[in-house]
Amino acid sequence: MSLGWLALARGTLDRVAERRRDEDWVTAAWAGSHVLVVDERGRVPVRMAERPALAFTSARRAPAGERVFLGVDEDKNAYFAVVGPLPERDGVDVSDLRRVGALLNDLESSLVTHAVAMAAWHSTHRYCPRCGAATKVVAAGHVRVCPEDGMEQYPRLDPAVIMLVVDDEDRALLARGASWPERRASVLAGFMEPGESLEQGVMREVREEVGLVVEDVHYLGSQPWPLPQSLMLGFTCHAPGPQELLLEESEIAQARWYARKELLAAVRAGELVLPGKVSIARQLLEHWYGGELPGSWGL
Incomplete structure (x- = not known):
């Protein structure tokens, strides 16, 4: 018998991985997306009610930072994560995966798990392990490439x-x-x-x-x-x-x-x-x- 319920394995998001290198599609998706801001400590903005919910922002109001395309929901709404400072907003608290991961709905549980993982990876892979050159982000945030020798780094697991x-x-x-x-x-x-x-x-x-x-x-x-x-x-x-x-x-x-x-x-x-x-x-x-x-x- 397998485990019937796992808090961080309830993903309902379509990651649409085949679109990550389509820059025109990603740009269009970003313009109308729901953006989850994640800070360097893996914290996210949450509205604490009877059931906690992630507090998204619009692409227009998102802070500057590395963007990661997370995927689309069943209604084809696009979601991105941005690594940066958390904006202060009325009615929004700062929380983390340990505190709210089991309380979020299936979609938001998968979003925050993906976003926090990618934020941690980006923070530790900013330079090429071969030559030390600063890497740049491609594939909608899922690859870092060295501009000097072309080496590609993928999210570590x-x-x-x-x-x-x-x-x-x-x-x-x-x-x-x-x-x-x-x-x-x-x-x-x-x-x-x-x-x-x-x-x-x-x-x-x-x-x-x-x-x-x-x-x-x-x-x-x-x-x-x-x-x-x-x-x-x-x-x-x-x-x-x-x-x-x-x-x-x-x-x-x-x-x-x-x-x-x-x-x-x-x-x-x-x-x-x-x-x-x-x-x-x-x-x-x-x-x-x-x-x-x-x-x-x-x-």
């Missing part, structure tokens, strides 16, 4: 595995990262390495972080995590037999097994704070638990 480990008693393993505050806990995760499969990455990361040998690795779903440029690939896996937890102390401060009743009791008592609903970690936990869990360290 770092795949990471994130996994819920269960034991023979169907208990879930939760851990606290070494830099996290007390009571905060989540499932295990780590970046892929060159030359390994996804399943190998899951087994390696679990062994490295908590010393467990796991098997029966099953893929459940994925979602982007543009903070700054990850793709989170969600799995479950099984740790057979009695095994001792051996923590990699530079990464993991604490780890323990939870039965479902123990997990619910710990959360309700405030002894444990779970990941927010915007994260795939939360969805992996609730998939195992069989329903929604209370509380989180994010919305």
